[in-house]
Amino acid sequence: MTTLLPPTLLQWLLVTALLVATVMLVALVTQRAVRHRRERRRAELDERLRPLVLEASIAEDDEVDALLARVRALDGEEREHVGRTVSSMLRGITGEAADRLRALADASGLAPRVIAAARHRDPVVRADVAEALGLLAPEGALALLLELADDASADVRTVAIRALGAFDEPASVDRVVAALAVDSGIPTSVAASALLQQGSAVGDRVRRALEDDDPGVRRGAARVAGLLQASGSGDALARLVADEHESVRLAAMRSLERMPVRDAVPALRAAALDGGTIGEAAARALIAMPGRWTADALAQIGAEAEPGVRRAAGLPRAAASA
Amino acid sequence: MNGRILVVDDDRDIRDLVAIKLESAGLEVETRADGSEALQAASDGEWSVIVLDVMMPGMSGIDVLRQIRDRGDRTPVILLTARGQEKDIEAGFAAGADHYVTKPFSPRALLARVTAALG
Amino acid sequence: MSWLHDTLEAIFAVIAWPAAMYFVLANTSMLVLVLLAARHFARYLRRSEHRGEDAMAASPLSLGVSVIMPAYNEAAVILTSVRSVLDLRYPDHELIVVNDGSTDDTLRLLREGFGLVPDERDLPGRIPARGALRGVWRSPDPAVPLLVVDKENSGRSDSINLGLDLASKELVVMVDADSILEPDALLSVSKPFADDPERVVATGGVVRIVNNSRVQAGRIVDIRMPKELVTRIQVVEYLRAFLLGRTAWSDLNALILISGAFGMFRRDVLVEVGGLDADSIGEDFELVMRIQRWIRHGHRECRVEFVAEPVSWTEAPSTLKVLARQRRRWHRGLWEVLWKYRGMLLNPRYGRVGMLALPYYWLFELFAPLIELVGIVLVVLGLLVGAVHPGMALLLLIVAYVYGTIVTLAAVLVEEASFHRYERWRDMGATLWAIVAESLGYRQLTAIWRIQGWWAGLTNRAQVWGEMTRTGFAEASDAPAASAASAAGGQPDRRD
Numbered sequence: 001m002t003t004l005l006p007p008t009l010l011q012w013l014l015v016t017a018l019l020v021a022t023v024m025l026v027a028l029v030t031q032r033a034v035r036h037r038r039e040r041r042r043a044e045l046d047e048r049l050r051p052l053v054l055e056a057s058i059a060e061d062d063e064v065d066a067l068l069a070r071v072r073a074l075d076g077e078e079r080e081h082v083g084r085t086v087s088s089m090l091r092g093i094t095g096e097a098a099d100r101l102r103a104l105a106d107a108s109g110l111a112p113r114v115i116a117a118a119r120h121r122d123p124v125v126r127a128d129v130a131e132a133l134g135l136l137a138p139e140g141a142l143a144l145l146l147e148l149a150d151d152a153s154a155d156v157r158t159v160a161i162r163a164l165g166a167f168d169e170p171a172s173v174d175r176v177v178a179a180l181a182v183d184s185g186i187p188t189s190v191a192a193s194a195l196l197q198q199g200s201a202v203g204d205r206v207r208r209a210l211e212d213d214d215p216g217v218r219r220g221a222a223r224v225a226g227l228l229q230a231s232g233s234g235d236a237l238a239r240l241v242a243d244e245h246e247s248v249r250l251a252a253m254r255s256l257e258r259m260p261v262r263d264a265v266p267a268l269r270a271a272a273l274d275g276g277t278i279g280e281a282a283a284r285a286l287i288a289m290p291g292r293w294t295a296d297a298l299a300q301i302g303a304e305a306e307p308g309v310r311r312a313a314g315l316p317r318a319a320a321s322a
Numbered sequence: 323m324n325g326r327i328l329v330v331d332d333d334r335d336i337r338d339l340v341a342i343k344l345e346s347a348g349l350e351v352e353t354r355a356d357g358s359e360a361l362q363a364a365s366d367g368e369w370s371v372i373v374l375d376v377m378m379p380g381m382s383g384i385d386v387l388r389q390i391r392d393r394g395d396r397t398p399v400i401l402l403t404a405r406g407q408e409k410d411i412e413a414g415f416a417a418g419a420d421h422y423v424t425k426p427f428s429p430r431a432l433l434a435r436v437t438a439a440l441g
Numbered sequence: 442m443s444w445l446h447d448t449l450e451a452i453f454a455v456i457a458w459p460a461a462m463y464f465v466l467a468n469t470s471m472l473v474l475v476l477l478a479a480r481h482f483a484r485y486l487r488r489s490e491h492r493g494e495d496a497m498a499a500s501p502l503s504l505g506v507s508v509i510m511p512a513y514n515e516a517a518v519i520l521t522s523v524r525s526v527l528d529l530r531y532p533d534h535e536l537i538v539v540n541d542g543s544t545d546d547t548l549r550l551l552r553e554g555f556g557l558v559p560d561e562r563d564l565p566g567r568i569p570a571r572g573a574l575r576g577v578w579r580s581p582d583p584a585v586p587l588l589v590v591d592k593e594n595s596g597r598s599d600s601i602n603l604g605l606d607l608a609s610k611e612l613v614v615m616v617d618a619d620s621i622l623e624p625d626a627l628l629s630v631s632k633p634f635a636d637d638p639e640r641v642v643a644t645g646g647v648v649r650i651v652n653n654s655r656v657q658a659g660r661i662v663d664i665r666m667p668k669e670l671v672t673r674i675q676v677v678e679y680l681r682a683f684l685l686g687r688t689a690w691s692d693l694n695a696l697i698l699i700s701g702a703f704g705m706f707r708r709d710v711l712v713e714v715g716g717l718d719a720d721s722i723g724e725d726f727e728l729v730m731r732i733q734r735w736i737r738h739g740h741r742e743c744r745v746e747f748v749a750e751p752v753s754w755t756e757a758p759s760t761l762k763v764l765a766r767q768r769r770r771w772h773r774g775l776w777e778v779l780w781k782y783r784g785m786l787l788n789p790r791y792g793r794v795g796m797l798a799l800p801y802y803w804l805f806e807l808f809a810p811l812i813e814l815v816g817i818v819l820v821v822l823g824l825l826v827g828a829v830h831p832g833m834a835l836l837l838l839i840v841a842y843v844y845g846t847i848v849t850l851a852a853v854l855v856e857e858a859s860f861h862r863y864e865r866w867r868d869m870g871a872t873l874w875a876i877v878a879e880s881l882g883y884r885q886l887t888a889i890w891r892i893q894g895w896w897a898g899l900t901n902r903a904q905v906w907g908e909m910t911r912t913g914f915a916e917a918s919d920a921p922a923a924s925a926a927s928a929a930g931g932q933p934d935r936r937d
Contacts, residue, residue: 024851054342097428128490130491131490155488158493381657416584
């Protein structure tokens with residue numbers, strides 16, 4: 001007979017297993033019960049406080065103070081709920097209503113709390129702060145965001161740069177442009193989107209960035225230039241079509257699709273004939289330009305370029321024409 | 323101001339903010355939270371203007387609009403589209419929208435749009 | 442019967458302890474994966490406030506995505522599916538439907554529904570495709586970025602390859618026409634690419650089971666637990682293996698399987714490695730293995746990442762017959778891919794993929810059903826003839842099933858703390874019953890099917906080899922079986 005284990009040990013094993021399973025079951029049920037209770041509590045608070053927040057969003061100038069006083073008179077849990085509701089609503093709206101809600105966030109104590117937590121030990125909290133600063137834009141938010149944009153945690157830096165998109169002051173624009181650099185540790189799409197969000201205020205800065213030494217900055221600026229229709233950036237974009245870095249060339253070509261520049265045609269033609277991803281991007285830029293500029297280039301592409309590039313240039317397949 | 327406005331958005335915040343702003347101007351407002359409810363409401367009632375979100379789970383705003391127009395209903399429709407979704411605007415006009423407002427939007431500007439649509 | 446008694450006793454003396462160790466190890470490694478995933482979720486959810494997906498959705502700078510949807514006789518759902526993909530929340534995506542020689546109205550519905558016009562543009566031809574092209578159609582409306590490729594029937598993989606050839610964006614994602622997509626699916630799955638465009642080459646998201654949930658116009662509107670027990674068990678299985686298992690492997694940078702029902706790839710890399718292998722039954726698994734090998738051959742900085750967000754919902758088999766077919770196919774695919782890439786097994790050159798993930802898949806996935814079934818047969822026989830002490834049988838039972846149940850319970854606990862998609866108390870009861878029921882019959886049944894699939898792979902391979910010497914290249918002799926399985930609702934995916 002194969003026995004091997006003393007029966008008492010087996011019993012212990014089994015009992016332990018059942019105990020563990022029971023504890024897990026209890027944890028499962030408790031977790032859900034607690035969550036449901038919290039949800040119910042929030043729903044209750046919401047029913048009472050939501051009308052107040054909504055009323056504030058349409059308040060006339062002379063009604064604001066009274067509303068803010070009402071918020072200040074609420075207890076801690078209620079004010080916290082007001083802060084939460086305001087944050088959620090601010091994601092959807094701008095203008096006067098947003099200004100009113102921001103005042104409410106201030107009165108609820110949310111904005112002061114956010115500012116106070118800007119130097120919290122936990123990077124997750126600091127990232128949340130950066131996010132909230134962009135949304136609530138309280139006094140001093142810009143200075144704090146510039147500080148958080150140099151945070152030790154890459155996560156915090158990224159959120160701060162994204163939040164800076166809501167501020168078009170020169171210091172903010174400069175910081176966002178610097179974040180385009182290759183070794184900034186910030187995703188280029190985040191920095192470039194922030195720059196784009198800063199809008200027409202950045203035109204001059206983008207033009208200069210097209211000549212920057214850092215390829216990341218050139219790439220980001222090249223990508224944004226076309227979307228912003230940054231006037232006077234055409235020559236620089238045409239030059240960047242032949243940049244030493246592939247990603248810069250691609251970005252310039254994407255912008256040229258929206259902002260045609262005649263001087264770029266020869267470089268685009270050469271790139272298209274070289275083929276590959278770059279060649280396809282070049283072909284797409286070419287067909288977005290007026291036909292009288294590009295007729296020769298397209299004819300040559302039709303005769304010599306690889307099929308992928310011909311497709312990008314909208315040229316028919318040989319079999320179809322034959 | 324007189325008028326019955328139907329506001330459709332799956333986001334409760336937006337629904338409430340738009341509703342209170344329009345109501346403050348004296349308009350009568352009803353809200354719906356999804357596409358199929360919106361279609362039902364559109365066929366059940368007479369509306370002066372419909373404010374319609376594009377991005378909703380289930381039926382999208384564009385689909386709702388298309389079906390409303392297919393029924394021959396010419397009620398003015400203002401679409402709420404997200405920033406960056408320019409293609410929604412093109413698709414929206416193709417489906418018969420009258421105006422669009424991009425999110426995040428100013429409720430005040432939206433009210434002005436609605437007022438203009440009321441004629 | 443004493444010879445049987447003696448033989449079994451002898452066998453048992455040798456294998457009892459290794460067998461016990463095996464089950465302890467199998468369940469412990471799964472438990473470790475679950476705990477790793479729990480840690481991942483704890484961090485991930487804390488960051489949910491500032492992940493910035495709204496900003497990404499609003500930015501025209503987000504990477505472009507080509508969605509490739511192969512379609513074989515999908516007339517019933519094709520228009521809804523196409524609309525739901527076009528309506529996904531994403532700033533820049535196009536859809537390429539590949540009509541794989543459908544014999545129904547799929548193509549006509551698309552042409553009429555979207556007023557398609559012929560697209561005569563040249564074809565890149567970067568990926569060799571087998572199915573002869575019949576034509577390319579595109580939408581004339583710039584607001585509807587839709588391309589429809591019509592071709593002779595040649596299977597899902599080949600269809601996707603043809604779609605890949607015509608894709609024009611930086612990223613590609615493969616979806617099935619009958620999958621229900623989350624509105625934010627493209628955003629979630631492309632997020633790692635946006636964060637690290639130089640290094641992330643492939644991502645996958647969570648596939649969940651749609652049975653019994655309410656679906657409207659191609660979107661899920663009310664999540665419900667499936668009705669049948671066999672489907673409920675699969676919900677738990679998916680949770681443990683897909684959600685938690687893959688999250689953990691991704692954190693270990695050793696993810697070798699992402700679901701073909703929603704996998705996203707950098708297009709240049711996918712083209713470079715040659716697209717899907719049209720001969721493989723486990724084509725999704727095969728592709729990720731090939732990419733992992735590519736990464737270890739000169740692209741070490743690159744990685745494959747899993748996104749723990751639900752992205753797509755798929756119909757799971759609700760009858761044993763269909764389930765059996767699916768599991769046979771999955772296990773056969775598993776075997777063929779593991780065998781094909783056996784050179785990477787325990788090869789330090791392949792890092793954690795070779796030293797950790799592959800050994801795990803060989804030992805605890807491929808061999809698991811065999812070891813489990815042999816164990817059951819031996820223990821039952823041994824108990825009958827008195828060659829096995831009941832204590833030993835009990836020990837094996839504890840390490841194999843009770844421990845396994847606890848591991849699954851841990852997975853459910855993590856889900857409850859993180860996504861909690863099934864909110865009704867009733868659903869919790871159903872889940873708990875499914876956890877227990879999985880050990881009582883389900884696992885044993887699937888073990889049988891999995892061995893059948895493995896066997897089919899072993900025997901058929903020899904056959905294909907035999908043919909190859911004559912015809913040069915065997916036109917996948919298993920193609921009818923595979924397409925029958927997918928036609929009957931088999932999943933283009935397999936269990937971890």
